[in-house]
Amino acid sequence: KVKAFIFDLDGVIVDTAKYHYLAWQKIANQLGIEFTHQHNEQLKGVSRVRSLDLILELGKIQASQEDKNKWLVQKNEDYLSYLVDMDESEILPGVMPILKFLKEKKQGIALGSASKNAKPILEKTGILHYFDVIVDGNDVSNAKPDPEVFLQAAKLLHASNADSIVFEDSVAGVQAANIANMTSVGIGEETVLHEAKYIFRDFTNIDTNFIEALIKK
Ligand code: G6P
Ligand code: MG
Secondary structure, eight states, X not given: OOOEEEEOOBTTTBSOHHHHHHHHHHHHHHTTOOOOHHHHHTTTTOOHHHHHHHHXXXXXXXXXXXXXXHHHHHHHHHHHHHHTTOOGGGBOTTHHHHXXXXXXXXXXXXXXXXXXXXXXXXXXXXXXXXXXXXXXTTTXXXXXXXXXXXXXHHHHTTOOGGGEXXXXXXXXXXXXXXXXXXXEEEESOHHHHTXXXXXXXXXXXXXXXHHHHHHHO
């Protein structure tokens, strides 16, 4: 049977979650807002605009649209500066064997990311061709935990929600998959991602038997 395997990007396929964090931290510092790792968990999977709003809420700061736009531009420029030399070494351990296995098994493979930088990242890391479908921050208007991004991906792969599997490192993303009645696979810490149906520390802990079982289910 052909299932839809939908991958989040940042923190799942590539190690970019740390760069988003660094870039947001710089903005927060500038504004005198304390922004910890824990706060950052709430930003994962969340759109750029919504992320800034969350940081401003944290610092109880009211800002003009003009200032917000300025910070959004600064954040993205800073973030992109970390990606200048990006190549396949940024792909997280264990990801490639799973992508290859899914291709071998002729399964549907989609990207479901809130990022507007998704395509250039897949190009730089040389894995764009693995994806049958790409749904990113340019295609959706509702941010995770709204399931819009995953619903679009499943639809484009002609798969039902029940036949869709979502790999996510963010709480918002796991919730989005659950809301859509898709199988959520959390990649990260159990304490953070406990709402996921399955949780793995990283892709090196996922073997092909697990994937095979999902395909047959
Ligand atoms: C992903 C990341 C978030 C990021 C969002 C928007 O969901 O987990 O940290 O803010 O995408 O990314 P962008 O590259 O468009 O700023
Ligand atoms: Mg992510």
